[in-house]
Amino acid sequence: MSSDMIGESSVEWSGGTLRPHKFYDPKFKRMSIKVQPGTHYVTKNPGEMITTTLGSCIAVCIRDTTNGVGGMNHFMLPESDSGKWGGANASMRFGNHAMEVLMNDLLKMGAARNRLEFKVFGGAHVISSSNAVGDKNISFIERFLKNEHMAVAAQHVGGDRGRRIAYFPDSGKVKMKLLEKAEVASVAKEEQMLKKKLDTSEVEGSVELF
Numbered sequence: 001m002s003s004d005m006i007g008e009s010s011v012e013w014s015g016g017t018l019r020p021h022k023f024y025d026p027k028f029k030r031m032s033i034k035v036q037p038g039t040h041y042v043t044k045n046p047g048e049m050i051t052t053t054l055g056s057c058i059a060v061c062i063r064d065t066t067n068g069v070g071g072m073n074h075f076m077l078p079e080s081d082s083g084k085w086g087g088a089n090a091s092m093r094f095g096n097h098a099m100e101v102l103m104n105d106l107l108k109m110g111a112a113r114n115r116l117e118f119k120v121f122g123g124a125h126v127i128s129s130s131n132a133v134g135d136k137n138i139s140f141i142e143r144f145l146k147n148e149h150m151a152v153a154a155q156h157v158g159g160d161r162g163r164r165i166a167y168f169p170d171s172g173k174v175k176m177k178l179l180e181k182a183e184v185a186s187v188a189k190e191e192q193m194l195k196k197k198l199d200t201s202e203v204e205g206s207v208e209l210f
Helices: 095-108 133-147 183-199
Strands: 012-014 015-020 019-027 030-034 041-044 050-055 056-063 072-073 116-122 152-157 163-166 174-179
Touching: 041 050, 041 095, 050 056, 050 072, 056 095, 056 163, 072 095, 095 133, 116 133, 116 163, 116 174, 152 183
Parallel strands: 030 050, 116 152
Antiparallel strands: 012 015, 019 030, 041 072, 050 163, 056 072, 056 116, 163 174
16 A cells, blocks of 8 residues: 555535546546545446545445456445434445445446455544544444455554545555645545535435446
């Protein structure tokens, strides 16, 4: 895992929904798709890399080690308090739904469950709160993968610094950069604003995917 600098892009909204931001990265000579908080992306295109910036959130990178189909999610909270799947709880903001959706989409694209490789990042303590969101997100993903009998090939979680990562599904390689204090403060502020926006936004029972 490398600590090379990864390009950054701003959050995009369309019709009240977060969208992936796509652009050509000349450094890596690939199309870069930024996964926004509460969304995911899957691909079988070897010319694409998937990026995201994390504070207390978690990103899980999953790929089929044989055919290179891979994807990444970015969830903000471990799971809904009620544990239900309908209505607002059926949202990619929650880890339980984000994992199910990402894994199902990978399988639909030709990945095989017994060939999946998992890499986990994020869960930093960047938001001043007694809720310890980052720690809860880490506990959730560790428990989820254990219950699913899935081993973690690599992880970098916890601490007090955010992360910027780029994932290359065709090879499974991840490049990561720990954020400086000023960047961490910016990411923490953005996460808080997004949480408030999502908490007050109506979410339909079905999730709009891309």
